[in-house]
Amino acid sequence: MLLTVFVLAIFVGVEIITKIPPTLHTPLMSGSNAISGITLIGALLTLEQGATTTAKVLGVLAIAFATMNVVGGFLVTHRMLSMFRKRK
Amino acid sequence: MNPAWTDLAYLVAAVLFILGLKGLTHPRTAVRGNLYGALGMLVAVIVTLIGPEFGWGLIIAGLAVGTIAGLVLAIKIEMTAMPELVALFNGFGGIASTLVAGAFLAGSDGPSDVDTPTLAATALSGLIGTVTFSGSLIAFGKLRELKALKNIRFPGQQALNAVLAILCVGLAVWMTFDAANSILAYWLMVPLALVLGVFLVVSIGGADMPVVIALLNSYSGLAAAMTGFVLGNNVLITAGSLVGASGLILTQIMCKAMNRSLAAVLFGTLQSTGSSDSADDIYANVKSTSADEVAMLLEDAQRVVIVPGYGMAVAQAQHAVRDLATRLTALGCEIEFGIHPVAGRMPGHMNVLLAEADIPYELLKEMDDINPTMDQADVAIVLGANDTVNPVARTDPQSAIAGMPIIDVDKARTVVVIKRSLSPGFAGIPNPLFAADNALMLFGDGKAAIVDITKALEDS
Numbered sequence: 001m002l003l004t005v006f007v008l009a010i011f012v013g014v015e016i017i018t019k020i021p022p023t024l025h026t027p028l029m030s031g032s033n034a035i036s037g038i039t040l041i042g043a044l045l046t047l048e049q050g051a052t053t054t055a056k057v058l059g060v061l062a063i064a065f066a067t068m069n070v071v072g073g074f075l076v077t078h079r080m081l082s083m084f085r086k087r088k
Numbered sequence: 089m090n091p092a093w094t095d096l097a098y099l100v101a102a103v104l105f106i107l108g109l110k111g112l113t114h115p116r117t118a119v120r121g122n123l124y125g126a127l128g129m130l131v132a133v134i135v136t137l138i139g140p141e142f143g144w145g146l147i148i149a150g151l152a153v154g155t156i157a158g159l160v161l162a163i164k165i166e167m168t169a170m171p172e173l174v175a176l177f178n179g180f181g182g183i184a185s186t187l188v189a190g191a192f193l194a195g196s197d198g199p200s201d202v203d204t205p206t207l208a209a210t211a212l213s214g215l216i217g218t219v220t221f222s223g224s225l226i227a228f229g230k231l232r233e234l235k236a237l238k239n240i241r242f243p244g245q246q247a248l249n250a251v252l253a254i255l256c257v258g259l260a261v262w263m264t265f266d267a268a269n270s271i272l273a274y275w276l277m278v279p280l281a282l283v284l285g286v287f288l289v290v291s292i293g294g295a296d297m298p299v300v301i302a303l304l305n306s307y308s309g310l311a312a313a314m315t316g317f318v319l320g321n322n323v324l325i326t327a328g329s330l331v332g333a334s335g336l337i338l339t340q341i342m343c344k345a346m347n348r349s350l351a352a353v354l355f356g357t358l359q360s361t362g363s364s365d366s367a368d369d370i371y372a373n374v375k376s377t378s379a380d381e382v383a384m385l386l387e388d389a390q391r392v393v394i395v396p397g398y399g400m401a402v403a404q405a406q407h408a409v410r411d412l413a414t415r416l417t418a419l420g421c422e423i424e425f426g427i428h429p430v431a432g433r434m435p436g437h438m439n440v441l442l443a444e445a446d447i448p449y450e451l452l453k454e455m456d457d458i459n460p461t462m463d464q465a466d467v468a469i470v471l472g473a474n475d476t477v478n479p480v481a482r483t484d485p486q487s488a489i490a491g492m493p494i495i496d497v498d499k500a501r502t503v504v505v506i507k508r509s510l511s512p513g514f515a516g517i518p519n520p521l522f523a524a525d526n527a528l529m530l531f532g533d534g535k536a537a538i539v540d541i542t543k544a545l546e547d548s
Contacts, residue, residue: 002317002320002322002325005322005325005326005329006313006316007329009102009325009327009328009329009330010329010330010332010333011333012106012333013109013329013330013332013334013337014333014336016106016109016110016113017113017333017334017337017338018337019113020112020113020337020338020341021113021114021115022429022435022436022439022454023115023436023439023443023452024112024113024115025338025429025434025435025436025439026170026174026434026435026436026437026439026440027112027118027122027436027440028109028112028113028338029174029301029302029305029334029335029338029434029435029436030170030177031109031112031121031122032112032305032309032331032334033174033177033178033181033305033308033331034125034126034129035105035108035109035125035128035129035331036178036181036305036309036311036312036327036328037129037180037181037184037312038105038129038132038312038323038327039181039184039185039188039315039324040129040133040184041321041323041324042184042188042312042315042316042318042321042324043150043184043187043191044133044136044137044142044147045136045319045321046188046192046195047142047143047147048140048141048142049140049141049142050195051143051191052194052195054190054191054194054195055192055194055195056143056146056191058187058188058190058194059146059187059191059195060146060147060149060150062150062183062184062187062188062191063146063147063151063184064150064151064153064154064157065180065181065184066154066181067150067151067153067154067155068154068155068158068161068177068180069154069158069177069180069181070154071154071155071158071162072158072159072161072162073158073174073177074122074125074126074129075158075159075162075163076161076162076165076170076173076174076177077112077122078119078122078123079167080167080170080440080443081118081119081122083443083444084118084443
């Protein structure tokens with residue numbers, strides 16, 4: 001089941017991104033990079049009650065890194081895109 | 089919360105990610121797309137935090153540190169340094185996946201309870217995440233032009249990489265099939281994967297960085313997807329594989345733009361081939377020019393094409409370029425920008441910089457659109473671009489960049505090359521364009537040169 005989701009999602013990804021104008025290469029990369037910070041969800045789950053100390057230490061580090069990826073990634077993408085939008 | 093509701097909310101998040109990426113592929117919907125992505129993330133985080141009992145203190149601490157650091161980095165960064173920042177964030181996503189996989193192993197009731205497919209996913213999550221992390225840090229360093237990281241190559245490098253890769257995979261297989269020792273195998277693999285990531289990227293030349301960054305982007309998505317397999321979580325798998333796919337497509341686009349195979353990029357086969365003509369011979373007839381002379385040329389020009397490269401980024405010359413373009417337009421000159429797909433250090437780098445300087449994107453022409461009309465340009469101004477305008481790519485099949493599509497500035501009536509010196513670009517090969525009959529060299533800092541030209545135009 002999980003494997004099905006994986007393969008289907010890859011197909012969806014390929015389908016929606018095949019024709020992208022060069023103007024948007026950088027924002028797409030930085031935006032998709034922010035989405036890869038989804039691993040934050042995994043990081044949060046490691047701190048469910050009952051986690052061992054090692055798991056807690058690793059988990060909290062993972063949360064910090066993933067959050068940086070997410071928050072920074074979306075914000076930087078927004079900064080870039082707002083430059084594209086300004087004129088027109 | 090009821091697991092069914094949680095799953096439903098994760099599904100909503102996944103749909104938002106898909107809409108987000110789809111939005112990012114069109115200029116008009118891009119801002120909304122990015123917001124959808126961020127909203128999807130918010131939904132996923134909130135849903136995850138509802139229900140189970142957590143160690144809240146640690147979660148809040150982690151979120152706070154990450155948020156503050158992310159905000160500071162994203163707000164403070166100069167647009168010219170965007171490639172470095174994206175590389176860095178990529179790496180953070182990768183290491184997070186490694187840490188989550190490690191935490192999973194440490195936190196389970198005993199690794200022997202974990203089934204084989206999950207262990208395999210844990211191994212992959214750690215391996216890909218770690219390679220992404222150290223590779224991205226090296227890419228970051230290279231983009232920062234750290235001298236220590238320049239062109240590190242040594243004999244046997246490929247063999248060393250192969251050995252490291254085999255060891256990593258071996259440890260991954262071991263931990264997959266020997267649950268009892270999986271923690272040990274995992275933490276033996278991680279440092280090796282760190283080293284592997286370093287060596288994989290350190291030998292890749294700067295000109296190939298757009299490809300590397302796109303590829304690492306893809307890896308960070310795959311690592312997240314693998315973490316999804318570890319935790320049996322659909323939203324991680326969906327989002328991760330979307331990113332993996334998008335990164336892969338960008339990688340492919342970049343490779344095509346350079347007429348190079350992915351393998352050639354990864355194994356660093358772009359080397360100067362010790363061309364038979366020495367740089368001194370090629371550059372025997374270089375004509376240098378002055379800002380005043382260029383201004384005179386531009387005054388009479390009907391159509392001017394500006395071709396920017398990384399030099400423009402380094403000199404932060406995009407605003408000066410905008411002023412020059414405005415001035416020329418006011419003089420009745422038609423002005424366009426020819427953008428090579430791999431100009432700069434990241435896909436689309438030039439577009440971002442020119443947009444930052446408020447240059448309308450209708451003026452930005454892709455290589456395939458500008459080339460057929462290049463012979464109708466009175467003046468082509470090459471600003472800090474090098475390999476992407478080197479006619480050797482067309483003329484010399486032996487050259488390291490043979491067959492790479494270039495912007496045909498040499499076909500313009502006059503080419504003005506603004507550059508600090510005659511030094512070669514990242515490909516390390518001399519550029520005969522600089523000595524062509526119709527070429528003039530304007531030596532100096534990109535920004536200062538453009539400002540001088542604009543000033544000369546205004547004075548006349």
